[in-house]
Amino acid sequence: MAIPAANLYPPVNIVRLSHVEFVVRDLKASRAFYVDTLGLQVTFEDSQMITLRALEERGHHCLILRKGDEPAASHLSFKLFDEKDLYAAQAFFESRGLPVQWIDRPFQSRTLLTSDPHGTPLEFYAKMDRLPPIHQKYGLYKGVKPLRIDHFNFFMSNVDEAVAFYNELGFRTTEYTEDEVTGRLWAAWMHRKGGVHDIAFTNGRGPRLHHVAFWVPTPLNIIDLLDLMATTGYVSNIERGPGRHGLSNAFFLYVRDPDGHRVEFYCSDYQTVDPDLEPLKWSLKDPQRQTLWGAPAPRCWFEEGTPFQGVAIKEPDLKATPIVAP
Structure with a gap:
């Protein structure tokens, strides 16, 4: 589609x-x-x-x-x-x-x-x-120094339908992954605020929330967080990364909170304010799509997510398989 x-x-x-x-x-x-x-x-x-x-x-x-x-x-x-x-x-x-x-x-x-x-x-x-503003109260800057919420990513049973619906609401597609066998969408990134995305959809059992992401100042803040989590009892909560996405070009880290909710820390994507910006297409089988460099995503990253309260979950219509870490 x-x-x-x-x-x-x-x-x-x-x-x-x-x-x-x-x-x-x-x-x-x-x-x-x-x-x-x-x-x-x-x-x-x-x-x-x-x-x-x-x-x-x-x-x-x-x-x-x-x-x-x-x-x-x-x-x-x-x-x-x-x-x-x-x-x-x-x-x-x-x-x-x-x-x-x-x-x-x-x-x-x-x-x-x-x-x-x-x-x-x-x-x-x-x-x-x-x-009141606190962005110059540098004594408050702790942990990964999160600056702002950036995006949601959620599993959808039919990404084509999701993109069509949110497009009606004015979300614009910046990048997408197409299954070359069927021509169907496996994932898509859509925005309102002029970044790569406010929302993204990943093919899978859904709807379920895949992650919420926060923008951080630099990749070094992510490295600092890794050191902190590794020495304060949270090393097993580190799920994926650090690395750089091919999609969005962002430097990333994914962690899980005590209840398993997935949180991404993220910086270095690009501006998308031009209304005639053409979306970028990626092949599902391109190994640099999800990870420009770094370890491939683990299986749990493709299968586990947070359910929405009281919402029935459907199996995905598209059965295509991404590249998964061994």
Whole structure:
């Protein structure tokens, strides 16, 4: 299936991704990982929830940790340009027969909860509480020094359908992987904010969240984090990397939190603001697609992910196989 032409005038003006909510079993263990080890900043906490932001962010949070019995992702959240876009989003999702619900969320304005056609829970809002800047409070820079949330990647049972739907919402494709036997999409990277991606789709049992990624200042911060994790009881939480992706050109590291949620640290991708930028095509069998240099991805990286609460998981339509580490 061909990549659809970019929709430059979508019905809803989505600015960027905003945050994800993880259900975690032990808030104390999660706090030790995300705050004391990785370096995210606490903006609120009680016995049931912790909200976190990265060092360049002015919004109240980019990650919510909520106490629960089983690890899961509650929803993926996106910021809209203004309040009018909330009603445009409501009309868009209703016109496609998808559920819509107005909900109240702490620290943000009126919020629309809905889902994509595969059942991925999506949340849209226009305004979030603003906090004082901390990007020049260098005494707070700990761990990997996370600057901002960068993207979500999730498993989809049909990547072609996902790309077509999110293209309607104005996400533009920057890079994609095509299975040369069937011509189907195996993966795709799409953006709103002018980086390589706000969202990405990987062929697999889905919908499930593959990872959430944070932008860090330099590759050296990733090396520092590896040293820290290796000597503070987290060496087994290092899953993949460091290395450099062929796709996106990013320097990367993947780790798993105490509940198995996957987190990427990421820098050095490229600008994509030109509306006529042509997407880059990769072959599924190109070994430098996933790893320009570094060890190949382990099997768990292709098979394990975080389920969305209450969402049924489907087997992938495409049975193509990527290159997997032995």
